[in-house]
Amino acid sequence: MQIQRLEMEQIRRFREPLIIENLEPGLNLFTGPNEAGKSSIVRAIRAAFLERSRSNKVEDLATWGVHNPAPSIKIHFRWNDQPCILEKQFLAKKSCSLKIGDETLTGEDAEDRLAKLLGFTLAAKGGIRDEHLGVPGVLWIEQGKGHELEEAVRASADHLRSALPQSMESLGSRHGDAVASTVARQLGELLTASGKPRGDYSTLLGAISALQNDITETRGLIATYREQVDELGFLRAAHHQDIQNKPWMQLRAQAEAVQGRLKAALECATELQTLETAMTMLRSQSELLVNNQKQRKAAEHEAAEIAKGLDRCKTAAEATGLRLEALREAEKAAKAAWETAREQERQARQAQKLRAQNQETLDLKASLAKNQKALEQARQCAARLSATSTWLSRQRLEEPDLVQLRALDQQIRENQIRLERIATKMHYRLEPGVQMHIGSESVAGMGEWSINRSVQLRIPGVGTLQLSPGEDALSDLDQKQAALQHEMGMKLAECHLESLPEAEILWAAIQRDRAQMEQDSFMVKSLAPEGVEALARLIADAQARLSSLEQAFSTMPAATTPILSLDEAREAREMAEQHWRLQTELLHAAETKQAGLTTEMQMLQANHAKQQALIQETDLLFPQWIEQSRILEIQQGDNLLQQNRLREQLTREDPEMLQQDADRYTKSAQVAEDKHRERAERMGRLEAQLETSGAQGLEERLAEKESDLAAKERRAQRLNIRAQGLGLLSSLIEGHRDALLQKLQAPLQARVDHYLRLWSPGARLKLGAELEPFEINRERGLLGVESAAFSALSFGAREQVALLMRLAYADVLKEAQRPTLIILDDVLAHSDTIRLDAMKRILNDAAKRHQILLLTCHEEDWADMGVPARTVGYCLY
Amino acid sequence: MRFLHTADWQIGRTYAFFEPDDAAILAEARTTTVERIAALANTEQVDLVIVAGDVFDTQTVTDRTIRRLFLAMQAFTGPWCLLSGNHDAALSESVWTRAQRLGVVNANMHLLLRPEPLFLSDVGVAILPAPLTQRQTAEDLTAALDGMSTPPGLIRIGVGHGAVQGVLPEGIDSSNPIASDRTETAQLDYLALGDWHGCKEINARTWYSGTPEPERYVDNDPGQVLVVEITSSGMVPLVEQRRVGQFQWVRWEQEFRVSEDVDSLIEKLSALDGRFVVRLDLTGVLDINARHRLLDGLAAVSAQVRALEYDLSDIRLQPTDADIASMQADGYLSDVIGELRDRSALPDQKVASTEALVILADILQSQQGAA
Known part of the structure; x- marks a missing residue:
């Protein structure tokens, strides 16, 4: 079908006649801004083909503001290679005529023919409604309704199906749908949509489950009942045996027997304890006696020992006494020997001295002559010296003096220390009023006296005591000290000095002047090596000495020839001295020993007296003690024998063990009796319980329940099989029906696939039972296949898919030699560039088979369709 | 001397594999059959009735079931001798102790719950029972019968419940065994047995009466009681079958x-x-x-x-x-x-x-x- 020319008058915007001619068999593009009149053209075509001319519901067709309008449309088209003209007038002049080839139809005939031709249903009255639009509803898209397809398809399903090469009726089943719905209904009575039992079936399964639980419980009760019956049987047997045997009686008898033995054992233990106490007492008594005896024996022994000691002391004292006397004699003899030796030494010394004086006299006389000559010469030299040596000569201190002084001082100090150390100390304490004279000094009261030398102690009214230090060295030291001190004093005086420090100062001055004198003195010295004066004095001295010697010779007794030489005499004296000192020491030692012995003897005698007294005291008791001890020993022996006997008895009959046995038997008896009683009680309880549960008729009830369960299970099994059957039937019917549907839809599906390839390669569109788009599947690469219901697509995609579906329907209709005209008013406004391009290719392809009127306000979007655009509006041609 | 020998009444049995209505009627039939046995005992003018074990199907039937059974037996006022079988063993607590507690056991109903002879001197009979006192036993309880002495002249009738060895099909109640020569060893005039539900003659003096009312699809001739006549001690008993089963x-x-x-x-x-x-x-x-x-x-x-x-x-x-x-x-x-x-x-x-x-x-x- 191809519209070639359109004429319209008084239609909406077009008050003046509008003529559109030379329409192409393929795509025709109408452009123009909004409100330019594009929709008025579409409305005019729809009215011409679809509306009844006599309808009054088409006021919207009329041009606004025209009084009594009479909208008219004239369409020239070709169909089946025949030229056709459709003329329709509305409202004021209602008319319709259709000319097909040579055939001309008017009025309702013409309209009926049109409806049949285009595939729609004429309205019985009023304007045409959507549900009657049929094929034009699918192929003619009104502005903004491009995405709405399902309703339109449903409304034209019969027309579309009739266009398919094979119909459902020819292939399908007369009763198929009815059977399917009956099966679905019956299945629905048994199972829910998700396949779970429902209604009576569900109630039945619930009842079965409840019964099963009930039966399990009842079986449990029966099992308990049986166990209790068995238990009761055992208990009765045991009870019966107990009554026959009475085990507690036997145990009690055993307990009593043990108690008797226990009593005896306990008595035995008490006796043993008494014996042990007695034994302790006996032992302590015995110990006391032994102690007493020991003490006495010790005293005896002690006394004997002391006596021995005394004897020893006495013997020793006697020996010492004898020895003392001898020693005293020896001491006296030694002293006398010493005195003799000393005298001999003095005589030897005297002789020596005399010989020396003689020699000296001879020497003096020889030197005197020589010195007197030298003196005269020296005095001359000395005169020269006198000037310088005046002072010096006055000074007495020489270096050796000083050295000597120093040495003396040192000696004195050292000696003093030694003296102090070895002096004999005498401590005295005198009665008040008594005075004692030590040497020249008087002392009283108490004090200490150092005895350095022999001293005389005189106590008035008492007498005189001569104290001599035992140590000779001491008196020597003392003497030496006195000599030293004297020498010191002399030396100092000699030097005209008071003290050593003064000497030291003076010595420093002398040293200075001496150096000056040295030269002068040389001469003097050479003549008078010892000085002029000295020489003179030497001479004088020598003269004085000579005279004194001569004097001495004259007074000296005639010299006796000494027995010994001085050295021999001194040696003899020293030996005698040594011997005497030894004898003194021996004597002193013996005296000390004698004093010690005396003291020891006194002590021993005192101790001996004490022991002796002790012995005398116990003299009477001692024999009694011995007798008592003997008796106690016998008693202890008896006691131990008895103890041993009792112990042996207790080992055999241990009270602790016996007590345990007694307790054990008593307890066992109690346990046996308790058990017997408890068993009886348990039996009583069991009997009562069994009576109660037996009366419930558990097994009979169980059997009834099992019968009920079996019946219900049989019924459930039947329902289960029925559900399985219905399910199987339902799925088979559905499967076969779907397969058939697919077979019917195959030509349409092929056309859909053709366009879908251009729209989105790999996409699959599933069609519903009424040929409507149902589900779209698209490859999404790694994400797999994406499925979406048609209704869930985006607005743009839905419009696109709807459009290509429409084209597919058109293809099928064309195959069936039905007229196809496609009107697209303002479509694909929501498509992106890529999809729009795809849709343009699809439209271009469809335009090879169908006439397409495309109206748009976006001229630029469609400039690439290869057809000129007709501008609707002011310069429409 | 005439007596009825029956066994395996299995009172209280239920039938799970039938619809509840049918099952109830079949269960009921077990008791009504006992009524017919009592009636038969009267018409046959027997001296006593011996039930050789399994009177009850389980220990814990309801009190009502117990009462109904003993009521069903009342028509016959002669001695009833009821032996405990494996289903109703004479345990410490059992269906029998319950029956006694309920007070439904009349003086003429003798419960054979202990292996002790029962002397029914009136009818010249000594009943020597071998009751089950445990649910199952592997020993031959009828062995005790050998040692039971009876006054001379009394007819010795043994009553046992179990499987006669070597006679019944394999695998049937292999526990509770019974020696096949028990009548000889215990010098019995007759040994009345229960446990096998079909009617079966083991020897001239040893019989299984079978259950009086069938309860299984086993074709072994159930549904009967035996009328046994022993003219005097030592004579071979005359045994006749009587059909009493309802179904x-x-x-x-x-x-x-x-x-x-x-x-x-x-x-x-x-x-x-x-x-x-x-x-x-x-x-x-x-x-x-x-x-x-x-x-x-x-x-x-x-x-x-x-x-x-x-x-x-x-x-x-x-x-x-x-x-x-x-x-x-x-x-x-x-x-x-x-x-x-x-x-x-x-x-x-x-x-x-x-x-x-x-x-x-x-x-x-x-x-x-x-x-």
Whole structure:
């Protein structure tokens, strides 16, 4: 079908006649801004083909503001290679005529023919409604309704199906749908949509489950009942045996027997304890006696020992006494020997001295002559010296003096220390009023006296005591000290000095002047090596000495020839001295020993007296003690024998063990009796319980329940099989029906696939039972296949898919030699560039088979369709 | 001296495999049979009735059941000797102690619960019982009978419950054994046995009476009591069978090969009446039409007999082309039928696909009916 020319008058915007001619068999593009009149053209075509001319519901067709309008449309088209003209007038002049080839139809005939031709249903009255639009509803898209397809398809399903090469009726089943719905209904009575039992079936399964639980419980009760019956049987047997045997009686008898033995054992233990106490007492008594005896024996022994000691002391004292006397004699003899030796030494010394004086006299006389000559010469030299040596000569201190002084001082100090150390100390304490004279000094009261030398102690009214230090060295030291001190004093005086420090100062001055004198003195010295004066004095001295010697010779007794030489005499004296000192020491030692012995003897005698007294005291008791001890020993022996006997008895009959046995038997008896009683009680309880549960008729009830369960299970099994059957039937019917549907839809599906390839390669569109788009599947690469219901697509995609579906329907209709005209008013406004391009290719392809009127306000979007655009509006041609 | 020998009353037994209504009647029949035994005892003018164990099916039947049983026995006022069997063993607490507590055991009803002889001097009989005092025992309890001495002149009648060794089929109650020569070793005039539910003669002096009312599909001649007559001690007893059972239990097998098999089965079943309890083991192949006829027939029969038990799950439904034509299943529905028919040959899909076929046939039939 191809519209070639359109004429319209008084239609909406077009008050003046509008003529559109030379329409192409393929795509025709109408452009123009909004409100330019594009929709008025579409409305005019729809009215011409679809509306009844006599309808009054088409006021919207009329041009606004025209009084009594009479909208008219004239369409020239070709169909089946025949030229056709459709003329329709509305409202004021209602008319319709259709000319097909040579055939001309008017009025309702013409309209009926049109409806049949285009595939729609004429309205019985009023304007045409959507549900009657049929094929034009699918192929003619009104502005903004491009995405709405399902309703339109449903409304034209019969027309579309009739266009398919094979119909459902020819292939399908007369009763198929009815059977399917009956099966679905019956299945629905048994199972829910998700396949779970429902209604009576569900109630039945619930009842079965409840019964099963009930039966399990009842079986449990029966099992308990049986166990209790068995238990009761055992208990009765045991009870019966107990009554026959009475085990507690036997145990009690055993307990009593043990108690008797226990009593005896306990008595035995008490006796043993008494014996042990007695034994302790006996032992302590015995110990006391032994102690007493020991003490006495010790005293005896002690006394004997002391006596021995005394004897020893006495013997020793006697020996010492004898020895003392001898020693005293020896001491006296030694002293006398010493005195003799000393005298001999003095005589030897005297002789020596005399010989020396003689020699000296001879020497003096020889030197005197020589010195007197030298003196005269020296005095001359000395005169020269006198000037310088005046002072010096006055000074007495020489270096050796000083050295000597120093040495003396040192000696004195050292000696003093030694003296102090070895002096004999005498401590005295005198009665008040008594005075004692030590040497020249008087002392009283108490004090200490150092005895350095022999001293005389005189106590008035008492007498005189001569104290001599035992140590000779001491008196020597003392003497030496006195000599030293004297020498010191002399030396100092000699030097005209008071003290050593003064000497030291003076010595420093002398040293200075001496150096000056040295030269002068040389001469003097050479003549008078010892000085002029000295020489003179030497001479004088020598003269004085000579005279004194001569004097001495004259007074000296005639010299006796000494027995010994001085050295021999001194040696003899020293030996005698040594011997005497030894004898003194021996004597002193013996005296000390004698004093010690005396003291020891006194002590021993005192101790001996004490022991002796002790012995005398116990003299009477001692024999009694011995007798008592003997008796106690016998008693202890008896006691131990008895103890041993009792112990042996207790080992055999241990009270602790016996007590345990007694307790054990008593307890066992109690346990046996308790058990017997408890068993009886348990039996009583069991009997009562069994009576109660037996009366419930558990097994009979169980059997009834099992019968009920079996019946219900049989019924459930039947329902289960029925559900399985219905399910199987339902799925088979559905499967076969779907397969058939697919077979019917195959030509349409092929056309859909053709366009879908251009729209989105790999996409699959599933069609519903009424040929409507149902589900779209698209490859999404790694994400797999994406499925979406048609209704869930985006607005743009839905419009696109709807459009290509429409084209597919058109293809099928064309195959069936039905007229196809496609009107697209303002479509694909929501498509992106890529999809729009795809849709343009699809439209271009469809335009090879169908006439397409495309109206748009976006001229630029469609400039690439290869057809000129007709501008609707002011310069429409 | 005459007495009735019966056993295995199994009072309190239930029948789970029947619909509750039928099961109740069958359970009831066990007690009414006892009434008939009591009546028979009177008409036969016997001196006593011996029940050789398993009087009750379980220990814990309801009090009501106990009362009803002892009531049913009251018509016969002579001595009843009831032995405890394995189902109602004389345990420390048992159905017997309960009966005694309930006070329903009359003086003429002797409960044989201990292995002690009972002397019924009035009728010149010594009853030597071997009761079960445990649920199961591996020893021969009748051995005790050997050592039971009785006053001279009394007829020695042993009563036992168990399996006579070497006589009964293998595997039947191998516990509670009984020596087959017990009558000789214990010098019994007669040994009344229970436990085997069929009526069976072991030897001239040893019998199983069987259960008086059948309760299984076992064809071993149950439903009887024995009337035993012993003129004097040492004489061979004269034993006669008396039928007292109310229902007969029959079990038939049928494999359907052609649809005519259905008609012959129904015809055979039609001959049965309310005294029958029937079980059918059905196998084979049926078309839809024959299956309908079978179901109709079975429905009719089930109203006719006491109880009818059958299972169609082993029958394969094989619709014929005629079936499909008559169902007017065209288009894809005929494909569905074809597929179901194929699937019904597969073991794991047989049940569901047969069911599906039946449902589909029913729906189509009802739609045709509606049309």
